[in-house]
Amino acid sequence: MRSTTRWKIIIAHPAWILVAAFGTYFCMYGFRKPYTAATYAGVTFFGINYKMFLIISQTLGYVIAKWLGIKIVSEIKPQERIVAILSLLAFAELMLLLFGIVPRPWNILCLFLNGLPLGLIFGLVIRFVEGRNKTEFLIAGLCASFIVSDGVTKSIGALLLGYGVSENWMPALAGMIFLLPTLIFTSMLAFTPPQTAADITKRSVRNPMDANDRWSFFMKYAPGIIGVTMVYLFATLLRSVRADFAVELWTGLGYNKTPQLFTQSELLVSFGIIIVIGLAVLIRNNYNAFRFSLFISVAGFFIVLLTVLDLNLGLDKFYFMVLVGLGVYIPYVAIHAIVFERLIAITRERANVGFLIYVADSVGYTGYIILLLFRYLAPSTDSVLSIFLNICVYMGIAGVLILIFCLLYFYNKLIANKKRINNLIIQK
Numbered sequence: 439m440r441s442t443t444r445w446k447i448i449i450a451h452p453a454w455i456l457v458a459a460f461g462t463y464f465c466m467y468g469f470r471k472p473y474t475a476a477t478y479a480g481v482t483f484f485g486i487n488y489k490m491f492l493i494i495s496q497t498l499g500y501v502i503a504k505w506l507g508i509k510i511v512s513e514i515k516p517q518e519r520i521v522a523i524l525s526l527l528a529f530a531e532l533m534l535l536l537f538g539i540v541p542r543p544w545n546i547l548c549l550f551l552n553g554l555p556l557g558l559i560f561g562l563v564i565r566f567v568e569g570r571n572k573t574e575f576l577i578a579g580l581c582a583s584f585i586v587s588d589g590v591t592k593s594i595g596a597l598l599l600g601y602g603v604s605e606n607w608m609p610a611l612a613g614m615i616f617l618l619p620t621l622i623f624t625s626m627l628a629f630t631p632p633q634t635a636a637d638i639t640k641r642s643v644r645n646p647m648d649a650n651d652r653w654s655f656f657m658k659y660a661p662g663i664i665g666v667t668m669v670y671l672f673a674t675l676l677r678s679v680r681a682d683f684a685v686e687l688w689t690g691l692g693y694n695k696t697p698q699l700f701t702q703s704e705l706l707v708s709f710g711i712i713i714v715i716g717l718a719v720l721i722r723n724n725y726n727a728f729r730f731s732l733f734i735s736v737a738g739f740f741i742v743l744l745t746v747l748d749l750n751l752g753l754d755k756f757y758f759m760v761l762v763g764l765g766v767y768i769p770y771v772a773i774h775a776i777v778f779e780r781l782i783a784i785t786r787e788r789a790n791v792g793f794l795i796y797v798a799d800s801v802g803y804t805g806y807i808i809l810l811l812f813r814y815l816a817p818s819t820d821s822v823l824s825i826f827l828n829i830c831v832y833m834g835i836a837g838v839l840i841l842i843f844c845l846l847y848f849y850n851k852l853i854a855n856k857k858r859i860n861n862l863i864i865q866k
Contacts, residue, residue, distance in 0.1 A: 449629045452572045458630060459563050459576060460583040461623030462523065466559045467587035468594070468616030469530040469552070470496070473537075473609040474682055475595030483543040493682050494810050495546045496553035501807055503557025504800035511561030512647040512793035519562050520628045526555035526562075527620055534610040545606065560584075560799075561792045566630050568779060568791040569644035570637045574727075577775035578715035581767070582708040588681050589704030640722075641783040644790045655789045656797070659781070662851060665844040666777055667798045669735060672833035673770035674802030675809055676742070679829070680763060683822045690823030691755040703756065707763040711771050718776045724783045725853055731776035732845050738768030739837040746830045762830065769837065773798060784852055 448454055473492060481488035514522065533552035537545045567576040594615065598608045633644065647655075656663060680687065693699060714734060721727040742765035749758045778794040809829075 449631060452570075452576060454626065455567060455570075455630050456576050456579045458623055458626035459567050459580045461619065462627050463560060463563050463580055464583040464587040464590075465616045465620040465623060466527065466556060467584060467591045468620075469527060469534065469613045470556050471588055471591040471681075472595030472598070472612035473549070473605075475592040475685070476599060476605040476608060477685065478605055481542065483546070488543060488546075490810065491543065491546050492549050494807065496549040497678075497682075497803060497807055497810070499550040499553030500557040501800065501803040503554050504796055504803050507558050507561050507796040508652070508793060508800060509649075510558060511565065511796050512652060512790055514562065514565070515646060516565075516632065519565060520624055523559060523562050523624055523627075524620075526558055529555045531610070531613045531617070534613045538604075538607040538610045542606070557799075557803075561796055563627070564774075564795060565644075565790065565792050566627055569633050569641045569782075571640055572719055573641065573779050574718040574775045575716050577779070578712050578771060581715075581771040581774050582712050586701070586704050586708045588684075589701040592684065593701050641724075641779070642786045644782070645788060647788065647790060647793055651788045652793055655787050655793075658787070659785075659851065662844055662847045663794070663797070665840050665847065666773060667801050668840050669769055669837050669844070670773050670798040671802045671805045672837045673738075673766055673773070674799075675806055676762075676766040676826075676830060676833060677770055678803075678806045679809075679822075679826050680759075680766065683826070686822040687759070687826060690821055691758070693755070703759050703763065706760045707767060710764045711767050714768060715771050715775050718780075724780045727776060728780040728784060728848065728852070729845065731772045731780065732841055732848070735769035735772045735777075736838055736841045738765045738772070739834045739841070741765030741768070742830050743834040746827055746834075749827070765834075769841075781848075 474489075476489070478487075478489040478492070483491050530552050533548045537548040537552070539545075540548055563580065564577065567573060567580060570576065591612065594612050595608055598611055599605065603611055633641075688699060718727050718730060721730055742762055745753065745758055745761040745765060748761075749755070753761075774795060778791045778798075781794075782789045782791065
């Protein structure tokens with residue numbers, strides 16, 4: 439009896455849930471990102487760089503999954519999530535094996551099919567951690583997993599290439615390395631308990647949503663949701679260029695491609711993100727935490743703008759990559775961890791974070807696909823670094839302006855309206 443009680447206490451602890459969620463999503467990147475450590479130099483298809491086709495193909499699968507996920511992730515029942523995660527990851531690894539077998543350039547299709555299941559994993563994992571008293575801390579840790587794993591999996595890919603593994607087979611071998619850890623962490627995730635009564639009181643119950651629930655919630659807060667989604671689009675574009683073209687950016691800054699470089703920079707970024715986003719856990723009032731998330735998002739875009747300016751004034755290039763990463767990830771993770779979580783807690787509508795995240799993600803990744811196509815179908819002599827610096831400036835400014843609109847809109851919609859209603863009740 440005591441051992442059963444002790445076990446329930448262990449699996450209900452935030453640390454257990456954090457490790458399970460972090461580890462599961464960390465492992466997903468082992469099936470997704472290692473191939474980006476290769477350059478596939480000298481290979482073209484229809485006159486376009488072969489690696490660019492690989493990135494577009496996998497991202498296209500990812501985008502389609504995001505649009506499908508609006509329905510799938512918001513509707514899936516708790517008991518179906520683990521089986522779904524394992525099945526999707528197994529299919530993704532199978533596609534990597536085919537990527538090694540199928541000759542170039544036809545194996546581009548394999549990466550498209552690899553990205554399709556992987557695009558659903560984040561939403562399935564986030565459904566385990568939303569609506570809890572420590573959700574911001576948990577999602578910040580979860581988001582830190584894709585910051586760190588992005589660098590780690592590139593490092594693993596680079597190491598495998600260094601040991602003589604071919605560029606075609608490296609992604610599949612990297613995925614196999616993550617198979618056992620995946621089973622361990624998903625097993626931990628399977629034991630995660632549901633929301634407690636205290637969680638529901640503070641954050642509202644998080645039930646599956648049907649089509650009517652989704653449409654009703656979106657229309658009620660459409661201007662604000664669209665504004666946040668646009669901010670998320672900008673953050674996604676900046677984050678994705680920085681992640682998918684890390685080798686090219688580091689090279690443009692004068693660094694040689696070294697495996698540890700990817701990991702070192704991303705560890706510093708993730709550490710900063712956990713500290714900043716984790717502060718929201720200390721804010722009990724949902725309104726104050728919601729506004730805090732929008733304010734730090736503004737600060738994140740300001741960091742991006744100032745970092746680009748400082749690079750021209752002589753800022754160390756390693757710290758440029760760290761600081762611009764921190765600035766980009768602050769709004770990106772704030773929307774994941776705080777904005778939507780506290781919005782649902784404030785309104786107490788029938789909704790879940792998975793739905794709102796996948797609305798934002800679908801737009802974000804669609805925008806990234808368009809950016810990639812525009813870059814490589816339109817003639818340009820600009821380097822990846824030059825393009826990245828330009829979009830940092832334009833999207834940083836636009837992000838600040840839209841966030842100011844969101845602050846004003848939600849203040850009137852959520853806070854000012856509540857005060858007016860309370861005043862009417864008092865007068866009656």
